[in-house]
Amino acid sequence: MHGKRQSAQISLALLIASAITLGMLVLTIVLIGQSFRGMETAKVSAAGSTARQLAISVDDRIQAITAPPSTALAVLSHDSLAGAQTLAQRLDRLPVLADILTSSDIVSAVYAGYQNGDFVLLRKVRSSGTLQFPDAPNETRFLLQTITRGGEETPGQWRFFNADMQLIEQRPVPEYNYDPRTRPWFNAARASDSTELSAPYAFFTTQETGITLSRRASEETGGAGTIFGIDVTVTDLSTQLAELRQTPNTRIAIVNQDREVLADSGNAKEPGPAISGALDRLGDHMEGSSVTRFSAGGKDWYGMTEPLGALQQEGLSIAVAIPSDELLADVWAALARQTVIAGLIALLLLVIGWFLGRRVGRPLEHLTDQVSRLSRFRFDTPVRSDYNIREARQLSVALDDMAKTIRSFQSIATVLNRGQNLNHLLRDILEQIIHIVGQERGGIYLFTRQKNQLSLAVKQNLQLPDTISNVQADSDDNEIIRLLRRNISGHPVFAVLRNRRKQLIGVLAIEMEVGDHTQLSDDLIVFVDEIAGSAAVAIETRELIESQQALLEGIIRLVANAIDAKSPYTGGHCERVPKLAQMLVDEAMASNDRAFYSFTMTGEQLQEFHLAAWLHDCGKITSPEYVVDKAVKLETIHNRIHEIRTRFEVLHRDAEIRYLNRVLSGDEEAAADQERQATLARLQEEFRLIATANQGGEFMAEEDIEKIRSIGEQTWMRHFSDRLGLSPDEKNALQPSPEAPLPVTEQLLADKPEHLRPWGEHIPPVRKDDPRNRWGFDMELPEYAYNRGELHNLTVAKGTLTDEERFKINEHIVQTICMLDALPLPDRLANVPKLAGTHHERMDGHGYPCGLTAADMGIPERIMAVADVFEALTAVDRPYKEGKTLTESLTIMARMVEDGHIDRAVFELFIRSGTYERYANQHLQPGQIDEVDESLFMKPD
Known part of the structure; x- marks a missing residue:
């Protein structure tokens, strides 16, 4: 109970402060969430705008790349280089080509292709910041690549020049078999009158990515069929794209319609998962923008693509992929700042709420201290609060009324639960109900079904008729009350008592003389009816318990009478042993001896012992009569002599x-x-x-x-x-x-x-290893159930019983335990089988049926054993022996004490208390009662 109360406790001050703080936190969370969504949308929109600006910038850049070379190519188409037929003539025009190369950083090569397949190309050794020919001589600035067909020398020649166009080295290159006439730029310009721009591709010699501007030579130069070309690299676009990244790991790439990468901020040759995701527009589309959110490579990305206006025939586009955590880094930083500010505000509100809650909760704390006394069952504690808070004052009044009501219920519940005697119970019920309703007089009638009348059971300060006749059991409450008003004067209030089956069991009458009875509230009348109903159930329960007890006593008498009818000898035994055992129990509880100093038994335990004593030999019902009463050795159903x-x-x-x-x-x-x-x-x-x-005897x-x-x-x-x-x-x-x-x-x-x-x-479960044996029996089982052999019976050395018959006699205790254990006894009688089934056990453990020792048995079990032995020794109604005198019986019992059969302390109490003598005067024949020297049987201290 206390654990539940503690788990439900919470400070009002903390509750108020928490409520205020929680409200602020909820508002803050909502605002921060909206702020996050807004900033995220803004960031994504900004990224989309950046991508569009980036596309425009790239377009401009491509235009800037292609415009100067196009102008230079237009001028070069009128140069005499177009009509030069020999290599020497062509070498004379090298300064013109060198001027074009030096005029632009992005032009990597200038060349002319002739109709006959000759080819002249001047290029920079270092292009896009990279040395393209590591094996070139030192100080090489330009490389001239020529192919001259029809001569005796090697067609392919490479010449290395310094910055002043001075030849450093000439090198034949037999494997250089480039044919300009097979190249797309050559064929495109030959069929056109204007400058042609090729799609980006990898250059033949350097494998750089770039574009080629080509133009057919003017006819006035005499070089019909000559095509001039300029290579422009786009490698530096990757560097420029890297400079345009919004975050360190943003990926920007320019791809063509075949998804070939022309430029990449990470210098990658393939699109990669991030760029592929942006191109494929995977994931979720962000509302209000062309940006998509997707996952690639184990990370979240924002992706967007924009088409490029330059080189429209190539279908170029720019793709941007930005890591989610980097794009929103500023957003998260802003959210962190907002969260810190919100936390500080919440802390401040918590402190303010705490002080407000303390002011509000102080009267409630005082009221709680008073109510806690109620939780400790102190219902007599007045619950009042003088604080000016209206709710607290109203709560204190309600709790005070509740405490009074609980006290009333507590009193009546105590009466209903603790009443043991029906008359005392009725008197207590009447007193409590009269007190609860604030009156002084009343009475209770009980209904007698056989006589159809109400009989006065108890009354208090009120003159009432002893009986009210002509009451029908099936009458309704109104009829009964009308009958009562004709017989009882004054101003009584009646409550009809009915049991669980709605059967009439009595009437409660209370005289309403204090105050104005006409103003009796309906709530009080309902309350009296309900209490009366509980009283009726308690009365019925008590009557049922008493009936149950009477039924149990009747069953015990029935069993004893059945045994008596079967064998009058054991019937007398079943009647006498309980009397003797009860006498010994009373002496043990009153004794101050060390062995019994702490021994006591409650009323329920005494009842349990009483039932066990009466039923201790009930198993003899199963014993054959001729075995139980066997007077001679040859007796079965008849005497075979x-x-x-x-x-x-x-x-x-x-x-x-x-x-x-x-x-x-x-x-x-x-x-x-x-x-x-x-x-x-x-x-x-x-x-x-x-x-x-x-005839048998003690010894043969x-x-x-x-x-x-x-x-x-x-x-x-x-x-x-x-x-x-x-x-x-x-x-x-x-x-x-x-x-x-x-x-x-x-x-x-x-x-x-x-x-x-x-x-x-029909083997009984008495062996220790028998799986059916759940009672702990440990008895030796004879080989046969019966042996009626004449010699076997006549040669029995002691008494009249064979080993088989003696087992059958001893088995009665097994049947006693099994029979009683099968009964649905209530918890208060749970020990009846044990108490009834141990009187043949011995202190030394050689008894039966379980072989218990003194340590396994309590004082009641030891008392039962002594009572059983003494009654058996002194009984005069046994057919197979004569009853012994007191001295003979006590002498035998003293030997049994020495042999570890019965308990010494109980035996000496039996003698010292004079119990044996009182029992003898009631049940023994005069000839059996002799003078006993008690000192012979008492062990000296």
Whole structure:
């Protein structure tokens, strides 16, 4: 409960401050989000505008690149170089070509191609800042490449010149077989009267990317078919594009319609994923612009493309890809600054809200301290607050009223829950309800269904009739109240009490004499009805509990009576042991001995012990009657001594017949008679021995056992079938053995196979390793369920029971535990099976059925064992023994103490408290009550 209360606590000051701060933060987040969207859009729009400006700049640059060379080419088309037929004539015009090269940084070569395939080209050794010919001699500034066809020398010649056009080295190049007539620039200019501009391509010698301006020579020069050309590199465009980047990693590229890169800010030869994404216009299109947002190479990019106006026939375009994080870097920096400012404002608002919350929450904190007493069940605490905050004052008044209501409910709930006796419960209910409604007098009637009347159960300061007759059980509340008003004067308020099944069980009457009863509020009437309903349920519950208790007691009596009807001997035992055990428990609780100093039992535990004592031998219901009451050794359903007597009668007549046969055959009559008389006397003595052994006793000598076995070896002749007139059980027992042909000789006493009864499927779960044994039984199981052999029974050394029958007797405690454990006993009676099932355990662990030791048993279990033993020793209604005197019984019990059978402390309490004597006066025969020397049985300290 406290954990839940703590998890729900929150400071009002913190709540107010948090609410203000949270509102500010939400507003700030919204504004920052909108600001971010606006700045992002602005940045993207700026990037798009930049791309368009960049396209214009590139267009201008391309125009700037191509305009000067075009002018120079127009002048060169009128030069005499066009008509020069020999290499020497052409070399004379080299200064003109050198002037064109030196006049422009972007012109990399000037050349002339002739109709016959000759070719003259002057180029810069260093173009676009890069040395194109590393193997050129030092100080080389220009390289002249010539092809002269038809001469004896090598057609291809390279000449290296310095800045003053002085020849440094001449080098034949046999592999230089360039033919201008096969080049696109040559063919384009030959078919045109104006300057032609080629598409960007890789130059033949240097592999630089550039464009070629070509023009056909003027006819006046005499060089018909000669084509002049100027190579212009665009490599420096990549450098210029890199300078135009908005961010360090922005990619800018100029590509043609075949997606070939002409210039790239990163000097790349291929478009790359970023430029490809921009060209393909992948990703999301940004609203209001031509910019797209896409991912490439594991990064986010903004991409845009713009067509170039220059070289329209080539379909050039410029593509820009800007990393998202770099483009928005300024945006994020601005957002960070705004966030810091917003955080400082929120902190300030938090402090302001904290102070405001403290001012508002101070009265509530005081009220909380008072209400916390209610949470600690101090409902008598007045809850009042004198602060000027209206809500706090109203809350305190409501809580104070609630505390009073809770006190009323607490009082009535205590009465309803704790009432044990029905009369006391009714009186307490009446007092509490009268107090709750602020009155002084009232009464409760209970309905008697058999008499159809209301009987006054309890009243307080009010004169009421003892009974109200002619009340029908099926009457509705209004009819009952009208009947009550005719019999009860004054101004009472009635509440009809009904149980869960809406059956009438009584009426509550309260005399309304304090104040104006006509002003009784509807809420109070409803409250009284509801409380009365709870009282009705409590009354019904108490009646059910008492009925349940009575039913349980009745079942116990029923079981005892059933045992008594089956065997009056054990029935008396079941009645006497609980009385003796209860006497011992009372003495143990009152004793100051060290062994019992802390021993006590609650009312429920006493009830549990009482039930266990009554039911401690209930398992004997399953024990065969002839085993429980077996008075002689040969007894089963009947005493089989009569069968054996009949056999002796047969032997007796056989002796008479032998005597007569001897006399008839001529033998001496005196000798024959002497033999007859000796045989008859022996038979009488042998039968007397067997009959005496059949009665059982404390001990049977071994020599008597041998005599019985010897007697049993005598034979007699059976002339009648033993398979006729049998029960199914007897037939099943004889089935494995074939019937012998008649007449058959049989022993006088025998243990026959049919005397054995196997367990079959009815093996009890008493062995420790039996998976069915969930109770902890640990008993030795005989090989057979029963052994009815005559010699086996007659030679029992002690008492009348065989080992099989003694197990069957002992098994009653197993059945007791199993039967009681199967009952749906409530928790308060959960120990009944244990208490009832341990009275045959021993302190030394050699008892049954579980082999418990003294450490495993409490005082109630030890008391039960002592009570069971003493009752069994002194009982006079057992068929197999006589009841012993007090001294004899206590002497035997003292030996049992020494042997570890029963508990010494309980035994000495039994003697010292005089319990044995009080019990003897109530249940023993006068002849059993002798003078007892208690000192003989008390162990000296």
